[in-house]
Amino acid sequence: MRYAERIGRLPPYLFAELDRKVEEKRRQGVDIISFGVGDPDIPTPEHIVRAACEAAKNPENHRYPSYEGKLTYRQAVAERFRSDFGVELDPEREVIALIGSKEGVHNIHFAFVDPGDVVLCPCPAYPVYRTGTLFAGGVPEVLPLKEERRFLPELWEVPEEKLKRARMLWLNYPNNPTAAVAELDFYREVVEFATEYGLIVCSDEAYASMAFDGYRVRSFLEAEGAMDVGIVINSLSKTYSMTGWRIAYACGNAEVIEGLKKVKTNVDSGASGIIQDAAIAALRGPQECVQEAVREYQRRRDVMVEGLRRLGFRVEKPKATFYLWVPVPGGNSIAFAERLLEAGVVVTPGVGFGEHGEGYVRLALTQPVERIREALERMEELGVRG
């Protein structure tokens, strides 16, 4: 079968051999403890599930939804954004519903990227910035995220000839996979940079609610002038343990939102009304469930970080996200992940997030504390050292 050329342009899948070994272990009956996938193990809060059950009985929700999302959903997003970040949004022009943020991240390239246009993509990163660029015929320009720069990109080091052809800049803080955070001074610099080079900024803030030790996450849209140059993409997936429901939103610059809507009108038929009603219950309802989940992830973070340090790993306690980004002995992330698999422990090799992720593995704290303790014991028994 001949695939379209754009499929051939996608980065190679690096984990086929590792996946095969995990499968083989499972078949052998090994009890696998997986820190591999960023998918909350905590169930969706009861009141959200109840709202969905009620919404399913409403015949209005049985018909095609609107492309941009219900106005009530967009209003609920604007209210939450005001309360979380102090940013005012016009729900009619500055907010659009997404069927999960992955969809928005992918589709936005089709509104603004012509073949040959450059998109500035951080690395390591959630892979969809790069693959979305490639699907649209764009050229990803890698912005390395380095530990010595607290995993923030050196914007002004991008070559001038690349900047001339650049259309978009991707940001993602709190960051997957490095767990790094960005402060307002960085976002102010981004606004200045984007204004100078005429770039659209897309700030993926899927982990904005997962902050520890009282740390307050800032949104890109809090920076003065941000609304003129870009948007935020955010999701209910991680905040309310709703990855399976597929509901998110983009908000910010009205023209950028309009561009995304033009694409989506031709690709999908909107997020289900049932799911939007559940999402309204999540956004407008009590937020204790979010705090409770955050406390649980913080406990897990502490147990895992302290355990890894005892094994000799150099690992910091992140301020946000449910990820740990751990430097590996020897620097070969796939080899290290294969070694941990001997103990039935699954982690994600950093190189899967791009070439600048090599030398690290990512652990998602999606296992309860007892399982984390067990994984650490198994690592010790195996003689794993940092």
Ligand SMILES: Cc1ncc(COP(=O)(O)O)c(C=O)c1O
């Ligand atoms: C940085 C980042 N953005 C977006 C997503 C996609 O989330 P969803 O499509 O569930 O909203 C993920 C998922 O892991 C992510 O890590």
